[in-house]
Amino acid sequence: MAFSQLQAAGKQTSENGNSNPNPIPLTRDVSVNVSRSLSSMDKAMETSIASTDAWRALQEHVAEIENTHLKDLLADQGRCEAMSKEDMGLYIDFSRQRATQDTIKKLMDLARAANLKEKIDAMYAGDHINSTEDRAVLHVATRARREQVICDDGKNQVPEVWGVLDRIKAFSEKVRSGEWKGATGKPIKNIVAIGIGGSFLGPLFVHTALRTEPKAMMQSRGRTLRFLANVDPIDVARALNGLDPEETMAVVISKTFTTAETMLNARTVRSWLTSQLGEESVAQHMVAVSTNLKLVKEFGIDPENAFGFWDWVGGRYSVCSAVGILPLSLQYGFEVMEQFLSGANAMDDHFRETPLESNLPVLMGLLSVWNISFLGYPARAILPYCQALSKLAPHIQQVSMESNGKGVDINGNVLPFEAGEIDFGEPGTNGQHSFYQLIHQGRVVPCDFIGIVRSQQSVYLKDEIVSNHDELMCNFFAQADALAYGKSREELRSQNVPDYLIPHRSFTGNRPSTSLLLPELSAYTVGQVLALYEHQVAVQGFVWNINSFDQWGVELGKVLASRVRQMINQSRNKHRFVNNSDGFNYSTTRLLNKYLQGKTQLLYPEPRDVFPAELLEHNPL
Numbered sequence: 122m123a124f125s126q127l128q129a130a131g132k133q134t135s136e137n138g139n140s141n142p143n144p145i146p147l148t149r150d151v152s153v154n155v156s157r158s159l160s161s162m163d164k165a166m167e168t169s170i171a172s173t174d175a176w177r178a179l180q181e182h183v184a185e186i187e188n189t190h191l192k193d194l195l196a197d198q199g200r201c202e203a204m205s206k207e208d209m210g211l212y213i214d215f216s217r218q219r220a221t222q223d224t225i226k227k228l229m230d231l232a233r234a235a236n237l238k239e240k241i242d243a244m245y246a247g248d249h250i251n252s253t254e255d256r257a258v259l260h261v262a263t264r265a266r267r268e269q270v271i272c273d274d275g276k277n278q279v280p281e282v283w284g285v286l287d288r289i290k291a292f293s294e295k296v297r298s299g300e301w302k303g304a305t306g307k308p309i310k311n312i313v314a315i316g317i318g319g320s321f322l323g324p325l326f327v328h329t330a331l332r333t334e335p336k337a338m339m340q341s342r343g344r345t346l347r348f349l350a351n352v353d354p355i356d357v358a359r360a361l362n363g364l365d366p367e368e369t370m371a372v373v374i375s376k377t378f379t380t381a382e383t384m385l386n387a388r389t390v391r392s393w394l395t396s397q398l399g400e401e402s403v404a405q406h407m408v409a410v411s412t413n414l415k416l417v418k419e420f421g422i423d424p425e426n427a428f429g430f431w432d433w434v435g436g437r438y439s440v441c442s443a444v445g446i447l448p449l450s451l452q453y454g455f456e457v458m459e460q461f462l463s464g465a466n467a468m469d470d471h472f473r474e475t476p477l478e479s480n481l482p483v484l485m486g487l488l489s490v491w492n493i494s495f496l497g498y499p500a501r502a503i504l505p506y507c508q509a510l511s512k513l514a515p516h517i518q519q520v521s522m523e524s525n526g527k528g529v530d531i532n533g534n535v536l537p538f539e540a541g542e543i544d545f546g547e548p549g550t551n552g553q554h555s556f557y558q559l560i561h562q563g564r565v566v567p568c569d570f571i572g573i574v575r576s577q578q579s580v581y582l583k584d585e586i587v588s589n590h591d592e593l594m595c596n597f598f599a600q601a602d603a604l605a606y607g608k609s610r611e612e613l614r615s616q617n618v619p620d621y622l623i624p625h626r627s628f629t630g631n632r633p634s635t636s637l638l639l640p641e642l643s644a645y646t647v648g649q650v651l652a653l654y655e656h657q658v659a660v661q662g663f664v665w666n667i668n669s670f671d672q673w674g675v676e677l678g679k680v681l682a683s684r685v686r687q688m689i690n691q692s693r694n695k696h697r698f699v700n701n702s703d704g705f706n707y708s709t710t711r712l713l714n715k716y717l718q719g720k721t722q723l724l725y726p727e728p729r730d731v732f733p734a735e736l737l738e739h740n741p742l
């Protein structure tokens with residue numbers, strides 16, 4: 122079946138009819154949107170997954186689940202066993218989700234109604250499922266084994282992928298061994314990776330995950346990897362502070378090589394380098410990762426020192442391409458990164474080959490659709506009990522929210538329900554002392570608890586009854602049960618809690634979570650976790666029938682920023698403030714003028730060609 126036919130997923134089993142028996146307003150309130158004509162809404166409903174029998178069966182099923190409590194569901198051992206899955210060393214326990222085996226069955230029906238399997242296959246087959254950009258979605262090819270065949274437009278992409286990986290291996294070994302010299306003959310010890318969004322968050326997540334992993338740690342001894350993402354000059358100062366330019370290499374990472382923030386940061390770092398090492402130093406001190414090798418050359422970076430990737434890799438899915446593998450290989454060595462790629466590849470195989478019923482990303486994806494679209498819980502907290510995973514949530518935030526934060530389906534019809542998920546998170550136990558209060562007694566936020574069996578670091582003090590990592594993990598186990606079971610008023614009374622405190626100290630429980638247990642946090646398992654979450658997000662999008670692989674929503678702000686940029690430039694050059702004829706609304710005009718007035722009172726430096734390196738020297742951070 123062609124992908125365009127798959128997109129009409131809901132239609133095939135549609136029975137028409139827009140009624141939503143669910144008491145929770147989970148479908149959009151269309152009455153308030155006057156600009157949306159009835160006929161377009163009818164069309165949207167007709168073609169939507171929300172019009173299928175499977176969707177309606179789940180809506181009706183909500184009432185049954187509302188009559189259950191997790192403390193009872195957890196007493197059913199058969200259910201718990203059926204709702205726990207283990208594969209590739211990963212153990213995932215879904216038994217604390219507000220779902221029964223019947224819910225899972227109904228979700229499987231939904232998956233079939235959405236043509237989920239066919240859509241997964243279409244992705245691996247290189248169909249242009251990113252239809253608004255007419256692109257294949259093949260990040261799985263970036264971690265394919267050498268012998269795999271993954272085609273775009275009939276051409277196997279894997280040899281090219283490995284062509285770049287082989288170059289990264291050779292280049293990173295040259296730099297790490299000291300054979301590659303900086304402009305003054307010193308070896309390169311520091312890497313500054315300049316990029317934003319998908320060209321930053323994935324690599325930062327993996328770097329943070331590996332910093333304390335024993336093998337990676339050994340491999341990175343004496344080396345520094347820093348990231349420069351924000352266009353804020355404060356971020357420049359923090360990224361460069363204390364680095365010796367003679368020993369520093371900048372890796373400019375940008376799929377398009379046009380992103381305003383990255384390009385200004387790249388020019389700033391170039392200025393920092395050349396002001397101290399001379400114009401010619403760019404050749405030894407700046408390299409690039411991009412799909413736009415023409416612009417890389419125009420920037421002044423030797424094409425020999427540029428590492429390409431392809432338009433079939435979305436920015437937020439690009440960490441396994443040169444985007445992540447180049448800076449991370451420079452820091453940890455290619456061998457470590459190859460392990461990471463293998464882990465992601467193992468999860469890719471699992472996703473493609475495992476029946477839906479025991480497919481980990483499919484189950485995670487379907488249960489999150491259940492939580493969001495049926496139970497009405499739009500947020501999810503990602504809570505790793507492992508400090509090394511502290512950048513997982515910020516990365517998945519982009520993967521998930523930029524992918525599925527959409528208002529129309531893949532055919533352009535307004536969605537009759539809210540898609541997307543609000544993702545956030547912090548490592549435990551830090552989060553417990555921050556936002557867990559809300560999760561326990563306020564809003565219901567489904568949680569992903571992630572625990573590790575063997576910690577990257579081991580501390581066990583002599584007089585303590587458990588090791589430090591055991592102490593951390595006590596909380597991993599306790600929190601999931603605290604959310605599920607809660608604490609009743611009766612229990613509190615039996616503990617002689619005074620009446621006036623009982624409402625404050627009781628917990629409703631019945632708050633869903635998933636528990637993931639990894640044997641260890643190695644480069645390999647980091648790859649598995651990455652691909653698990655990437656595919657979960659794809660499953661959500663496939664079911665909602667949206668295009669998870671474009672991101673038009675980020676464009677408007679960029680266009681408006683460029684108008685403001687021109688205005689500020691004019692105001693500086695012509696020494697004037699914004700007036701009514703400049704085309705800004707009243708509020709923005711006033712805000713801009715407040716800003717410009719404030720700036721005139723500052724001793725503002727004249728624009729100059731070189732980066733004020735002395736600012737760093739005089740202001741050690």
Ligand SMILES: O=P(O)(O)OC[C@H]1O[C@](O)(CO)[C@@H](O)[C@@H]1O
Pocket residue numbers: 317318319320374375376377378379380383436437523672675
């Ligand atoms: O890699 P580039 O082209 O600089 O883009 C950076 C990021 O900007 C976005 O296009 C929008 O935020 C992301 O999708 C992307 O990851």
